[in-house]
Amino acid sequence: MKVxxxxxxxxxxxxxxxxxxxxxxxxxxxxxxxxxxGEVLPDDPDVIAAARRAADACPERAITVxxx
Amino acid sequence: MADNVVQKYSEYDHHAPDITLENVHRxxxxxxxxxxxxxxxxxxxxxxxxxxxxxxEIFHDPETFSSTPLxxxxxxxxxxxxxxETDPPDHFKYRTLVATPFSPRxxxxxxxxxxxxxxxxxxxxxxxxxxxxxxxxATPYPTLMGTIxxxxxxxxxKLFEDWTHxxxxxxxTDFEVAGEAVIELYSxxxxxxxxxxxxxxxxxxxxxxxxxxxxxxLTDEELMGFCLLLLIAxxxxxxxxxxxxxxxxxxxxxxxxxxxxxxxxIPSAVEEFLRLWAPVQPARRATxxxxxxxxxFKEGDQILVLLGAANRxxxxxxxxxxxxxxxxxxxxxxxxxxxxxxxGSHIARLEMQVLLEELLRRIPDFELADGAEVEWxxxxxxxxxxxxxxxxxxxxxxx
Numbered sequence: 001m002k003v004x005x006x007x008x009x010x011x012x013x014x015x016x017x018x019x020x021x022x023x024x025x026x027x028x029x030x031x032x033x034x035x036x037x038g039e040v041l042p043d044d045p046d047v048i049a050a051a052r053r054a055a056d057a058c059p060e061r062a063i064t065v066x067x068x
Numbered sequence: 069m070a071d072n073v074v075q076k077y078s079e080y081d082h083h084a085p086d087i088t089l090e091n092v093h094r095x096x097x098x099x100x101x102x103x104x105x106x107x108x109x110x111x112x113x114x115x116x117x118x119x120x121x122x123x124x125e126i127f128h129d130p131e132t133f134s135s136t137p138l139x140x141x142x143x144x145x146x147x148x149x150x151x152x153e154t155d156p157p158d159h160f161k162y163r164t165l166v167a168t169p170f171s172p173r174x175x176x177x178x179x180x181x182x183x184x185x186x187x188x189x190x191x192x193x194x195x196x197x198x199x200x201x202x203x204x205x206a207t208p209y210p211t212l213m214g215t216i217x218x219x220x221x222x223x224x225x226k227l228f229e230d231w232t233h234x235x236x237x238x239x240x241t242d243f244e245v246a247g248e249a250v251i252e253l254y255s256x257x258x259x260x261x262x263x264x265x266x267x268x269x270x271x272x273x274x275x276x277x278x279x280x281x282x283x284x285x286l287t288d289e290e291l292m293g294f295c296l297l298l299l300i301a302x303x304x305x306x307x308x309x310x311x312x313x314x315x316x317x318x319x320x321x322x323x324x325x326x327x328x329x330x331x332x333x334i335p336s337a338v339e340e341f342l343r344l345w346a347p348v349q350p351a352r353r354a355t356x357x358x359x360x361x362x363x364x365f366k367e368g369d370q371i372l373v374l375l376g377a378a379n380r381x382x383x384x385x386x387x388x389x390x391x392x393x394x395x396x397x398x399x400x401x402x403x404x405x406x407x408x409x410x411x412g413s414h415i416a417r418l419e420m421q422v423l424l425e426e427l428l429r430r431i432p433d434f435e436l437a438d439g440a441e442v443e444w445x446x447x448x449x450x451x452x453x454x455x456x457x458x459x460x461x462x463x464x465x466x467x
Contacts, residue, residue: 011409014172015399018335018417029171031414056397057339059124059405 001043001067003035003051009062016054016063023050033062043067073098077106080116082140082349082372082447083240089444089452093389096377104381105363108372111140114351115363115371120381120401122361123373126352127405129360130155133352133371135408139448140351140370143239143296144247146254150293152301152350152408159407165279166294166411169217169272175414178216182419185212186426188466194430197461198437201318202454205423206310213419214302217412219271220260227256232303235296236449250296257295258288272298305347306416308451309402310423312345313338315452316391318436323391328428337393338420343400344391346376349448350404375401376450434459 003023012031017024023041027034041047048067055063072086074095087095096118099106104119117123126133136153148154151162168174189208193199211229215222234249261277268274276294279286286294317324327337351372354365365371379400380388403410410416427434434457443454 011406013403013405013409014414014417015339017172019339026172029167029173031172053396057399059399059401 001041001048001051001065002039003041003055004039004064004066005033005035006062006064007032009060010058011060011062013059015057015059019057020050020054023047024054077102077116078109080106080108081110082374084446087444087446089442092444092446092450093376093380096374096380100377100381105361111370113370114140115365115369117371117373118377118381119361120378120384123375123378123401124405125361126371126373127401127408130159130407132355132358132360134355135350135352137353137370138350139239140372141240143235144243144250145235145296146250147289147293147296149297150290151411152297153293156407161281162290162294163411165281166272166275166298169275170411170414172414175418178213178415179418179422181216182213182422183426185209186423187430190426190430191464191466194462194464198456198458200454200456201314201434202307202311202452205427206307206314206453206455209310209423210303210306210419213306213415214299217272217302217415218298219269219273224256228299228303232300236300236304237445237447240447253296253299254292257292257299261291261295301410301412304449306419308347308445308449308453309342309345309416310420310451311445311453311455312347312451313341313420313424314427314455314457315436315442316341316344318434318455318457320391321435323393324428324432324434327393327424328432331425331428333393334421334424334428335417336395336398338417338424339398339400340391340393340395341420342402342417343379343385343395343398344389345451346379346400346402347449347451348402348404349374349376349450350408351448372448375404430462430465431459 010032014031016033024033025036051065055065071091073091074080100118104122105117108114108116134155138153151159154162189205193204211225231249231253234246239246264274264277354369356367358365382388403413437456437458440456445451445453
């Protein structure tokens with residue numbers, strides 16, 4: 001699966017990296033988000049669920065989770 | 069009506085003397101059920117937003133909806149508060165100047181100092197079995213955090229609390245007292261910045277004293293704009309959010325026990341407390357005639373965006389009045405949204421998490437004292453400001 005972060009939308013709320021630390025991390029001083037280790041992640045149901053929780057928590061709707 | 073629930077938008081006034089904790093949210097629900105945006109007659113006329121989608125849309129168009137003035141009626145301030153009352157493109161330049169001290173990396177470094185502050189505050193009352201935890205924790209904790217963040221002497225904490233209270237909560241009722249507080253605050257920071265220019269020490273005030281925009285040092289107006297915001301935003305907002313959180317825990321033993329028994333829930337629970345108890349209700353001003361969400365705004369119209377009401381909109385949060393500590397999704401707007409997302413949000417969130425971890429570890433059975441009366445602070449920074457509690461006394465941990 002892939003997790004995409006729309007850099008134009010992300011405002012550094014940090015909801016994703018504070019709730020799902022294993023998947024997301026801040027990439028700058030504002031707290032704009034990045035996916036740990038890059039956007040392609042294993043098709044593990046737990047990882048997919050965590051990515052979806054983070055996407056759901058984003059007030060800017062900046063995170064898209066793509067599964068096959 | 070006896071319970072003073074507001075029936076019509078035209079009657080809504082966020083400073084009305086009869087607003088209480090018992091009616092504040094019922095009034096908002098009542099208004100939102102009629103329409104997510106309505107027109108109040110207060111303060112020369114203002115739009116009032118209670119809907120989530122509508123608040124979201126207005127915040128996402130800062131060119132059309134300026135954040136100056138942020139306050140209705142305005143503070144007796146001479147200069148805009150920076151960066152929150154600035155608009156694009158200046159906003160970004162100002163904000164970037166102070167981004168590093170508020171960064172997630174820096175916030176993380178504050179966790180252990182915050183823990184030490186909380187535990188010292190708890191030491192001061194834990195042997196007694198009772199206290200007003202608003203006075204012993206919710207008041208001093210954000211002030212002490214603010215002094216560390218900004219590089220101010222903690223011996224002046226009472227002064228900062230006094231100015232902050234007068235400016236935020238008396239501007240609508242006693243402009244003169246609030247005005248004097250602003251002047252005292254400006255004089256204090258003017259002198260402090262002079263000192264930091266001569267003796268820079270790497271703190272926030274030194275950073276501002278030495279900061280440059282487009283090759284020029286910041287003007288006195290810009291510096292005072294920064295100082296007013298940085299001080300009042302660090303202190304008053306967190307005090308109210310923490311007061312409300314502690315009141316809710318003190319009146320909901322099952323919620324308190326659940327968090328005490330499962331501290332891993334605390335980060336998510338803090339987001340839920342933030343959703344239910346948003347302290348800040350900011351304003352916007354239309355910069356042109358426009359139609360948004362079916363409402364015709366005229367250039368110059370002022371708009372009070374009740375983020376606390378948006379956060380209780382059933383269309384976005386099913387069962388909105390309930391505290392669900394693991395609620396998902398929880399896209400609350402308490403820290404604002406889009407370009408004005410609260411600069412202090414990273415540190416504020418950790419501040420509340422650390423407080424809950426330590427308080428629930430050391431006095432896990434605290435509850436509201438018998439006969440305690442709730443005191444609600446209204447206006448644009450809201451929350452519970454008196455939380456008398458009782459608990460099983462415990463030992464001090466510090467020297």
